[in-house]
Amino acid sequence: MNLKYAYLLIAGFLIISSCKKDDDSIGEVVPPRLLSEVVVEDDAEIIEFLQTHFYNEEDFETPPEGFDYKIRFDTIAGANSEKPPIFNSKNLITETFTVQSSDFGRDDDEVMTVKLYTLVVRQGIKEGKPTIGDNVVIRYEGSLLDGTLFDAASNQPTVFNLSGVVRGFGNGMKNFQTGEGPIEVGDGTVTYEGYGIGAIFIPSALGYFDDSQNRLSSAPKYSPLIFKIDAFAYEPDFDFDGDGIPSIQEDLNGNGNLNDDNTDSELEGFTTFLPNYNDTDDDNDGIPTLEEIKIDGVIVKDDEGIVQFPDTDKDGIPDHLDNDL
Structure with a gap:
């Protein structure tokens, strides 16, 4: 089934969670913190979690009867003292990104390298992975490192554009292949088979940070986050604004x-x-991008599907980015 039709099928179940504003306690003032300070602290907290916790890896390797394919984290202690830490898992992917304090409205010119950790416990069966520009169909659950739940979708698929969510979420999703579906269950809901399963561990600099503009999340400021993910499907080369360019x-x-x-x-x-x-x-020259990327009225792509961009005045700037053409 075309993914666009799948959107229509599950539209009634969509919960695009933006987490309503939770006002800080009366009289409580959290002074701004340096990006450099928060980045170091967050990474230490995430690493500590990854080194002191394990997940139910055995269940995914040899699924018991009735297994629900849900990730479960627990502390390495007592009867679980011999469990391997998530930090040592072959399924853990570590990536680095550059973050600037100006991204959060600061003027102190700090630039930091930030680590993002993605645990892929089961890779999806469908070839290809989404990009940060694509729409995805997922199920998710957001929590703090202490397990406090702050965000979760319904049990049904939810559609997100990966550039309309926090940066760490979108970039973590790039590591997941998806499944087959949607499959109609018969009660008005849908399911997927062979989908990707995992978790994304997000430092606050790739999450909500201090969320100083509008408090989009109920998570406390400067909080590292964990998102458990079921990666159902995605639409490749999605064109969010419909201007002809993926x-x-x-x-x-x-x-x-x-x-x-x-x-x-x-x-x-x-x-x-x-x-x-x-x-x-x-x-912003008054001519829609869609009209400026066409050659003789046709959008031309190379062998890899990359749109070819006309440069009428040969100044090295393609027409759709050249205001003084």
């Missing part, structure tokens, strides 16, 4: 973050900020 190809600086690629930010001013993947006129 969203992943609008990551101009190639840093795995579509939200900091905004060619016409100076022209948009302070009232509007539309990164290119969400902007139908990337250079």
Whole structure:
């Protein structure tokens, strides 16, 4: 079934969770903290969790009858003192990303390397993995390192665009292959088979950090997060703004973050900020991007599916990014 039709099928079950604002306690003031301080602290806390906890690896290797294919974490202690730590698991993927304090409205010019940890306990059976520009169909659960639940979708599939969520979530999802489906259960719901299963351990600099603008999450400020993931499906080469360019190809600086690629930010001013993947006129010249990437009225792609971009005045800047053409 085409994934777009699958969206319609599960639309009634979508819970695009943005976590309502939880006001800080009356009189409680959390002073701003340095990015450099928080990054070091978060990584230490995540590593400590990974070194002192294990997951039910045996269940996934040899599924017992009735196994629900859910990840369960527990402390390495007592009867579980010989369990291997998550930190040593062959299924743990560690990646690094560059984060700037200016990403959070700070003016102290700090730049830090931040680690993201993704545990893939079962890889999906479908070839290919989503990019940060794609829509995904998933089931998820968000918690703090101490197990406190702060965010969860319904038991039914939920659709997200991976650039519309926190950065660590989107980049962690790139490690998962997905499954086959949707399969109608018969009671108005759907299921998937052979989907990817895992967890993403996100430092706050790739999560909500201090969320100083609007408190999008009920998680405390500067909190490392854990998201358990069931990766059901995704739509490859998704074009979020419908401008003819797959969203992943609008990551101009190639840093795995579509939200900091905004060619016409100076022209948009302070009232509007539309990164290119969400902007139908990337250079703000009044001509839609869709019209400026066509050659003789046709969108031309190379052998790898990369859109070819006309450069009419031969100045090295493609027409759809060239305001002074």
